[in-house]
Amino acid sequence: MSAEAMESEVYSDEEKDALHILPLAIVPLKTPGMRRPRLIKNARFETVMELFRDARAGSGQIDIGSLPDFFDASAPTFAEDRVIIEALAEAPSFDVYSLRLTLRSHNLKVNEAEHLQLSPRMQEKLTGYMRVFTRPLVQRVFGDDTRDISSAAQIIDMFREVDRDEALRRIRAISDALGLEIDQIPGFLEDYGDIFLSLSYFKRHLDQIRPDFEVMKTWMQEGVVDSHLKHNRDAMRACEVVTANVDAAIRFVLSRFQAFDETSKEFWKDLSRERYGVLRQLIQSHHHTVGGILCGLSVKLERWHQDFPNATGSPNKRVDFLLAEMIPGLEKIRALEKSAPALG
Structure with missing residues (x-):
């Protein structure tokens, strides 16, 4: 088996199904060793390359600008591969549906049937x-x-x-x-099913995020607002900023889902090619925005679970976490909301 073939198999269903992980094994890179790492979104909603992850050593991450320091920049394929990685790094989400749009917009070809599909599980x-x-x-x-x-x-x-x-x-x-x-109907059914499978995927993530954040709000209320820090302006402000921004992001995504549902119902009331085109365009035009917002929220809540697995921690540690991990990157989520196409 060739080195390229071996690299192409090094990723799991969990990685492929994730919003915040992109195993580079699925991307047609040619520089030696470049398909072994993966791109991930960190808690600040920044894209970094993870060279390794180990239970004892932790995660070895580098920023995208450091690629020449870790790979053979003299290789004839390096410049082209660097452009691909930089383009992928700009994607707000690494879910398979948003990746399809990103790759197509840069005329990059990937075997969608094999790699850019959700796992059967x-x-x-x-x-x-x-x-x-x-x-x-x-x-x-x-x-x-x-x-x-x-x-x-x-x-x-x-x-x-x-x-x-x-x-x-x-x-x-x-x-x-x-x-x-x-004979074109099977193709329509597949396209329809694929579009709404992507929407179902996003809805499932939102259904996990909403109750999770409610628990986190209780954690902030009981551990910070009701603590000895209740007169500390910075602590109170941190809780307010996190709550306001995450609640606003959730409301934004909910409003998009409502628009998708309403447009879908209208389509089935009065079938036409034009109505299906409107429905398809509406959902696809919001893939990057919805995917990016859900990705950012998922990463932050996952980091919260990692740092506070039992939802405990002293008031000071909770505030430090809010300031260092939750607030940084929220401005990027707000920017995604502002950049979204208007709803009709």
Whole structure:
């Protein structure tokens, strides 16, 4: 097995499914050794290259500007690979869907079927979320059938179990409304399923972040606001800044999800190619923003869990954490909110 082939296999499902981790093994880099590390987002929402991670030695990280100090800058492929890594480092999130958009915008080719897909395990976890989006499609094609269908493949499989003539009649009605040929419908189903799988993925992350942050707010209230630091302006201000910014970010993402849901419902009420184009564009145009915000919040809450696994800590340590780890980088999340496309 070649060195390149060995490097291409060194990543886990957990890394591929993460918002804040990019195993460089999935990227077609050519400089020796450059596909072994991974890019990660740190608690300050900065992209760094992690050269190694060890339970005893910790995480060996370098900033992207230091690449010539750790790789062969004289290699003929180094300059080109450096451009690719710098472009990827600018992505606000490393989820597979945002990565697709980033790579395409820089004309970089990656085997999406193999590398830029969520793992089967993650897709299974998203089944409940996907039913919300597949139900109107199933009802359109199969009437009132309300079985637990969560993917385009399952919908196609249902043709074997129902009145094919009636199902085909309904499919033909959908294809006419969308201006598609019958043989283009499987492609539409895959595209529809992929778009809403990405949305389900983001919703699952938000559903983890919201209760997590409520626990953290209690941690700040009980351990700082109600402590001997209650008259310390800096301590109170730190709690206020974190609470206001994270709550605002969560509200922002919720408003986008609401817009996606409403536009999806309108699409199924009055099918047309134009309405599907609007729905598709709306969701894709917010991928970077929503993914980036959720990535930033996830990284910060993960760091909180690492530093305070039992949600304890003295008042002073809690404030130090807020000032050193929570507040830095929040301005980047605010910038993402401001840069988002308007909703209609």
